[in-house]
Amino acid sequence: MTVDLLVTDAYLYIDRGWEVANGWLAIKDGRVHAIGDGSRDAPAAQSVISAQGRLVTPGLVNAHHHMYQNLTRAYAPVTNGTLFEWLQGLYPLWADLDEESVYLSTSVAMVELLMGGCTTSMDHMYVHPRPFLIDAQFRAARDIGFRFHATRGSMTRSVEDGGLPPASVVQDEDTILADSERLVAAFHDPAPGAMGRVALAPCSLFSVSERIMTESARLAEKHDLRLHTHLAEDHDEDSYCAEIYGCTPTEYFERVGWATPRSWVAHYIYPTGDEIDRLARAGVCTAQCPCSNMMIGGGTADALDMRRRGMRVGLGCDGSASTDHASMWLETRMALLLGRFRHGPHAMSARDALDMATRGGAACLGWEDEIGHLRPGACADLVIWSMSEVAAAGALSDPVEAWLRCAPAAAGTTIVNGRVLVSDGVPLLANLGDILRDHAREARRIQRLDR
Template structure:
């Protein structure tokens, strides 16, 4: 059967390939779910089976954004503990989160996904680690939401087994038994993980953090993940309190502790990594361990400024993350391009910390590297999956900025005229095509109120 084509022309293009190739006016041809050609000027003559031609005048085409860290369930607990550091924030919210159930998680996942996809995310990621007894199929609820919306998705089956009685941070009723967590992780991999080319769904193993997970669970989860050939994810070096916790409990800092448990390697990425010394950065670079940089969440919880420029200079794979929307209430990744650039310029390197193109690379190719999918997504190149975004830059918010990449990164959040995932339109003229945004908003509001009533004992 002949390929069905979508042709986009007359647009600026930032390919984010190895050479950072850009075209002031060029074309992208999509054939089924793959990019067939990218180049300057008009599309080739004589193309057959063209379903649609898009005039991209006034627009920039980029690869779709890739989110590398999130907690969807937090969509229904936004706006709480507004002035807390991480540990105090967690102590305040763990008792609420421990009362979530399947309908709540499904509604929260739909809200989280809708906000990201509307803003140019084509590959979503979520780290779910709270599984109250009798709450239903929480991981399945997220996966169902992603399938309904047509999003490429990596779901991390998280876990916690170190409650307060064992010196951990979460309350005992919010954690699982070690063996039960490992069994459930393996079941999730066996049920859902698709390692095939072009996969729309992959699973990662993801014990939550050093202060909520036993050493046994960390070690055994790494063994399990490598036996099953899936990636590993956790939180690392997020706060000075975490560093103190690891030193008191394990006699070493977070990076050394992770290395002692098998948690450094090119199949691993960690969220935040704010408090990294030169030795930590060298260890990540040596092992090719990746980082999910979450600038807005780091600022919201006063965690600090991650040394992203130093990480990049050392060759560490770095992507961007929204993080949970209880610590980044906007829930958007495209605004993280701007925030990553601005916040990192407050660090030691100042105006030389990051530029616009480096920020765009973090949100696209860098994220693809971190998720282990750089061969398929993250740049606009012939043969890669057709995950791309057409950003409108001729409106009032951007039209006077001559450099389209600078307009996207430095400017206001740009409207999305068209977003393709796997060659399929998921956003048209700023609205979702695969879901009812108003219904998603209503459902999330209802479940947020329901959770608040339950948490208050109502």
């Protein structure tokens, strides 16, 4: 049998507890077909890529992002604000989003993620000043060949209702629910190997009505979907829930029917130990966003403690206007440093961080059977990592540890669904120059630099 693509001369990190030095990996029909070491004959292949001894891992999985926000990266008036100050400063700008700006920002985000070794990402699109914005995201994912798990975000409470955003970016309940049904029918593919799926994702407990929370849970059950939201991200959220609902954010999350294996939450910085235990028993997963949380200075989830309590934890780069980048490699390195800083040098290894960035993210998306590992039958989403000879000089004993310690690393080759999308560090997207030019124009418009 001839396979489609063969990666040879690689140090293969296939999954937890399975690594092959001097290995090869065969791809056929978008799937991992077979794995072997140098002592086994590899199958004939239409194309062969030599990893030249470099580390090959599963593609990283981004479990929390806001792709449109790269239109307002490092926006000077709010760069040193708190979370709520940051949001209040940017919501009026995001009110100018339209289909073209969302298509362009999504394209840039996906290319940036590919260059950082990410092959599957969700996106939390919760700002809807105009219709069909998520449709534009699916067009971008299709044009690039990226594996995409969109989440239909929503907000119902504007400043007039005691919320943070202007009225122009929130929607009424019936519009949100009807559009959720439309997007599921149009884009959600539950089949194995899907390139596009949809989840439901009210922005936060303080930005939507109780009806949206409960109806989203009902729709998720009806259509077998995942659920996502921000949770326990800021102390102001505690105060809000105590005043409005007479309980903590986690207690409200449970009250509205979200404490199920369908759910994963972003941040989860300020729960109690008992709350973590309850959500872990319920099967809820968490996405830690190390760089974004530290940039805003709002603390960060204790991922190691959550994992010890039985909660699955993935990683997310969060919005590119808070962390200002979309490198899942950098988030993985930062998760390693945070874990060791918080719990000591014996607490966390590079393999633990890699597990969060692969298996952990796949668990958040409910996709662990097919992505986040390279076992035969898995989706052929993988990365051949590249590092300069200077940065890697002397790193001879452990390529996985060296991958995060000897910075920086980047994706030399990124493969999604068996297709090479980044080669020699360069994205294989013919119109990338046009996208960047048009993105710059839209960023100037949204930041109001031409007015």
